Amino acid sequence: MSLLETLNADMKTAMKAKDKPTLSVVRMLKSAVMNEQINLGHDLTPEDELSVLSRELKQRKDSMAEFDKGGREDLVASTSAEIKVVEKYMPAQLSEEDVKKIVQETVTEVGAQSMADFGKVMGAVMPKLKGQADGKIVNQSVKQLLQ
Incomplete structure (x- = not known):
């Protein structure tokens, strides 16, 4: 199952569960994957999908660091929740x-x-x-x- 298919299935699940935060992140990921697919002009390889996920994860981690510096605990909490959703699609991290x-x-x-x-x-x-x-x-x- 490709990442796009997984994201579509998870999007449906989040909609049925009325889980708006997860739904929002899954939609952003799906959008990023589809934009990358359009830019490259072909279906994404697993390496391309991993690049998109890594980029999205890095953006959120950078944002969280900035929010933390600025003392915006509300945004730190929501970004942390987004990171957990993105990490679900990433391969296991090495120690x-x-x-x-x-x-x-x-x-x-x-x-x-x-x-x-x-x-x-x-x-x-x-x-x-x-x-x-x-x-x-x-x-x-x-x-x-x-x-």
């Missing part, structure tokens, strides 16, 4: 230890020695971890290993 192992393997593969090789390592490791780990965690792991 920090697993991320560090993969980063270590990649550092060895690329032959990185210092921080000068940071970009090379990030370029090699991010496709491996796409959608499975937060970029900030990956970034920190690479910096720790290259210092």
Whole structure:
């Protein structure tokens, strides 16, 4: 079942349950997926779907951080609820230890020695971890290993 089919089914379920917050998020996700499909001009691959979901999740996390800085607890709570709905469609996230192992393997593969090789390592490791780990965690792991 494609992401679009899953979103349609979940949208119907949310409508029947009169769950407006979930319905709103599912509609936004469906809209983002359909817009991406139109932009690319073909059906989305699982990688494309993952990119859309990752982008939507990142936007919400960034918004939540800004709302938190601004002291807008009401918006933090609603954005947190949206994040939970988006995460339902994401693949399982790797633990920090697993991320560090993969980063270590990649550092060895690329032959990185210092921080000068940071970009090379990030370029090699991010496709491996796409959608499975937060970029900030990956970034920190690479910096720790290259210092």
